[in-house]
Each structure stands twice: as structure tokens, then as C-alpha cells.
Amino acid sequence: MGADLFEVSVNLVKMIIIFVMMVQLVPLLVWVERRGSAFIQNRLGPNRVGPLGLTQLLADAVKFIFKEEFVPEKTKRFLFYAAPVVSLVPAAIAFGAIPLSLPINIEQFEMFGSTFGPYRFAFQSFEVGIGIVFVLGISSLGAYSMLMAGWSSNNKYSLLGALRSCAQMISYELALGLSIVGILLLYGTFDFATMIDAQQGPLTFMLLGKEVSVPFLPNWGIFYQPLGAILFFTAVFAETNRTPFDLPEAEAELVAGYHTEYSGLKMNMFYIGEYGHMMAASALMAVFYFGGYDIPFLSPDSVRETFLGWGLSANKAAIATAFLFHVSMFAKILFFLWVFIWVRWTIPRFRYDQLMDLGWKTMLPWALANTIITAIVIYIMRTNWS
Amino acid sequence: MNSLVPIIALTIFVLLFGAGLLFLVSLVGPKPKNSSAKNSTYECGIDVQTTGHSKISVRYYLTAILFILFDIEIIFMYPWALAYGDFIKEGHGLYILGAMGVFLLIFIIGLIWEIKSKALEWD
Numbered sequence: 001m002g003a004d005l006f007e008v009s010v011n012l013v014k015m016i017i018i019f020v021m022m023v024q025l026v027p028l029l030v031w032v033e034r035r036g037s038a039f040i041q042n043r044l045g046p047n048r049v050g051p052l053g054l055t056q057l058l059a060d061a062v063k064f065i066f067k068e069e070f071v072p073e074k075t076k077r078f079l080f081y082a083a084p085v086v087s088l089v090p091a092a093i094a095f096g097a098i099p100l101s102l103p104i105n106i107e108q109f110e111m112f113g114s115t116f117g118p119y120r121f122a123f124q125s126f127e128v129g130i131g132i133v134f135v136l137g138i139s140s141l142g143a144y145s146m147l148m149a150g151w152s153s154n155n156k157y158s159l160l161g162a163l164r165s166c167a168q169m170i171s172y173e174l175a176l177g178l179s180i181v182g183i184l185l186l187y188g189t190f191d192f193a194t195m196i197d198a199q200q201g202p203l204t205f206m207l208l209g210k211e212v213s214v215p216f217l218p219n220w221g222i223f224y225q226p227l228g229a230i231l232f233f234t235a236v237f238a239e240t241n242r243t244p245f246d247l248p249e250a251e252a253e254l255v256a257g258y259h260t261e262y263s264g265l266k267m268n269m270f271y272i273g274e275y276g277h278m279m280a281a282s283a284l285m286a287v288f289y290f291g292g293y294d295i296p297f298l299s300p301d302s303v304r305e306t307f308l309g310w311g312l313s314a315n316k317a318a319i320a321t322a323f324l325f326h327v328s329m330f331a332k333i334l335f336f337l338w339v340f341i342w343v344r345w346t347i348p349r350f351r352y353d354q355l356m357d358l359g360w361k362t363m364l365p366w367a368l369a370n371t372i373i374t375a376i377v378i379y380i381m382r383t384n385w386s
Numbered sequence: 387m388n389s390l391v392p393i394i395a396l397t398i399f400v401l402l403f404g405a406g407l408l409f410l411v412s413l414v415g416p417k418p419k420n421s422s423a424k425n426s427t428y429e430c431g432i433d434v435q436t437t438g439h440s441k442i443s444v445r446y447y448l449t450a451i452l453f454i455l456f457d458i459e460i461i462f463m464y465p466w467a468l469a470y471g472d473f474i475k476e477g478h479g480l481y482i483l484g485a486m487g488v489f490l491l492i493f494i495i496g497l498i499w500e501i502k503s504k505a506l507e508w509d
Contacts, residue, residue, distance in 0.1 A: 065414060068418055069408075072425055072427055085408065092400045093397065093400075166446075174460060188470065264415070352508060361501060361506065365497065378470070378474070379479045384477075
């Protein structure tokens, strides 16, 4: 975690800040969801408590804490309490492994009469070299908390919802895993930072062994993998149990799915897990297909030079650059989160057999076709035919 | 090992955060007054007719088994995709494309057979 006390403490604080940021974004997203749905349905939504209804969230949070701690009879108590807590873990860890901005390189500096440094702080909770595999593996652990909740509730609706959600998640995981193979073929790496580096600058690719450049487009993955991007984003909707794939909590059939018996803060924690999953998925979408923290036509070095030109010290310039690029990444994440909400209030829910058919018989073959076409095109483009 | 430490630290922190919140709620929330109507399992208001753990459709098991088979096959593609660019650079592109082509052919035949044998029908 670090060589000395300063580095370790900075890393720990960073880790906690990213987690708290994730948790704090949830009430805001709930507000956006309620207001957004209201505007889509031509009504006003919560607008009484505070400006634009923003402090409604605070009131809700206080209400959740002062709710009665209630467990129905015949439940498996340990699993019943453990499920909402466990549901936080995969979302937090998956989100923590995704780089949110450039790493900050700190040169040697003096503080309290002793010298520190040089350091390199990654703008994420922790770095894992096998980023993609790690995030995919961790985020699919989300099925466990649902199964725990469904099994321990001793309620047939809960169990049915949990089983459905588990079957749905594993079915769409195939399409999800396969749509990423195209990205791996393209960049040849599991590491997020390397992948984002490869997406900097204008659109440049090899055409029959010669380099072709399109100066007015950014070098983002979406231009190489449009079908993969659509498949990935669709599969992610199913993975996070959002409409149109929210069969686990189809309220017309299953009351509320796996969290039927949950109330108060315990149910709220499931929501934090779900929104955390959405944030991780949006971040992945940005990293794979939209250049991550890349700002089109603006290289990190030139930004750092500009900051240095304004008279900032090298360390401050590095920090300011990282935060500027973090704003870019965050804007992309917020955009995809809005798409999640937008789709929820636009497209109605599938029937269960339609959902499974879409996963196995439509998305899996298309993802396979995407893989094969990508492989063949890359072979033709990159081979030196002369 | 060193890169595992922050992951474990974050896991422990998140678990403690969740457990702490639950503990906080149990401190400040009102104490429950029990009654059999309130404590019984929710079944849309009627008296409880069934146990929570009834029989489960065999389709779920079938889906799970098929998932494991296909997921292993997909994971097998990851190292291939990773090494693909290097093979092309060294001029062995056709070899690696053909090698994976055979594997993908088996994958596709499996998928078609699975659909044809109606293993994925939900009725």
C-alpha cells in the first residue's frame, strides 16, 4: 500500500473518499431519478423540501435511520442481516478498481522539517494489473447477496425474485464477457490505464499495414466497436437489474422481488448496492468505449504545461491536471447514469421468456459475430501485406 | 500479495460500514411491538399458505449448468484475445486466427445444438 506512513495514509484516505463519494452519489441519483421520471411523465416530482426538492434526500435519510429495525419470523437471521451488507461490497470494490483520472506524480517535497517523496498516487482505490477480469469477477458476486436475501427471507416472492435475478445475471454475463473480447483484441491489454492511453489523440488506425489518421475524431473505442458497445451497455442493464430487465423486482408479479421482506435502512443498502453497480458499469462504459478520462484534442502533458505556465509548482500542476481530467471522467459517468434513468422511464419491462431469449438467442450470437468480425478485420488491417 | 492488501482493507471497511449502520439503526429506532399479524411472512395480506422454500423449476439448474459451460469457453478466449496482436506482429496471424476458428466453430455448434434441443425454452 505504500513505502512510508504518508503514502499509506494518503492511500487509505483516498480509498475511503472514493467509497463515500459512491455512497453520497446515491441520494443525488435517487433525486435525479424521481425528478427525471416526473418530467418525463409530465409532472413535477418532489419540489417541496428545500430548493428544487434537493433536501428531500436528507429528510429521507433521517427517516430511514429512525425506522424500526424489523425482522419477520422464520427468517434465517444471520443471512437476512448479512445480505444488504454484502451487497455493498462488490459495487464498492468494482468501482474502486477503475481509474477515475491520471495518476498523480508527486516530486520530493519538505514538510515538518523532513523530506517526503517522490510518490505516485493512482486516482483510484487500488490498482490491479488484470483490471477487466477483476472487475467482471467481482461485480458478478452481486448475485450472492440477492440469493442470500431471497433464501433467508422465507418468502416465496423473495425466493422467486432471487432465482430469476440470478438466472438473468448469469445469462447476460455471457454476452457481457463476450462483448469485451472485441475490446481485448483491439487493445491487447487487461489494464485500464493502458487502454485509456491507447485512446488518446485523434482517430488513428492501421489500414493494410499503413497508418491512417482522421484528425477531427477522437481515438475512442466506440468508433472501432460500435456493436460491442451496444451489446455491452445492454448486458449491463441486465446485470444491474434495471428496467427493461428488472424482472427480479417485477412488482406486478413478485411484489418486490428479493427485497420484499426488507424495510428501512436494510432496503436502502440494496439500493446503494444497485446504484453502485450502475456507477461501476457507467465507468466501465466510459473506459472501454469513450476514452475514460480523456478529453478530446487535449493531451495531459499540454494541460500540465499550461498549469506550469500559470506559475503553479510541479506538484500542484500535477494535482490540478488530475482533477481536470477527473471532471471529464465524471461527466461521462454522469451521462451514462442519466441514460440508465432515461431508459428506465422509456422502455417497458420484458416478459421473462423474452428476456432469456434475448440473452441467449440474440445477444450471445451477435457478440460471437462481433468477436469473429473484429478478429478478421484486425488480421486484415494490421498484417503487413507488402 | 502486496496488491491484495488494499482490496482486503476496502472489503473490511465496507463490511464494517454496513454493519455499523445496521447497529446504529437498532440503537435509535423505535423498539418493535410484536404481534403475530405483523411478524408473519408477507403473502399479500392473506394467512401464510406455503413455506418460503418450495420446489424450484429445473430450468434454473439447466441455465446454471449451461452458463458454466459457456462461461468457461468465453474465459478461454481472453488470453487468445490478449496475445492476438503480438501474433499478428510476428507474422503468425493466420495461425492464431485458424486455431481460434476451430474453437469458435465448436462453440457455435454447441450453441446451435443447445437452441435446437430446446434447452433454453421457458414455458
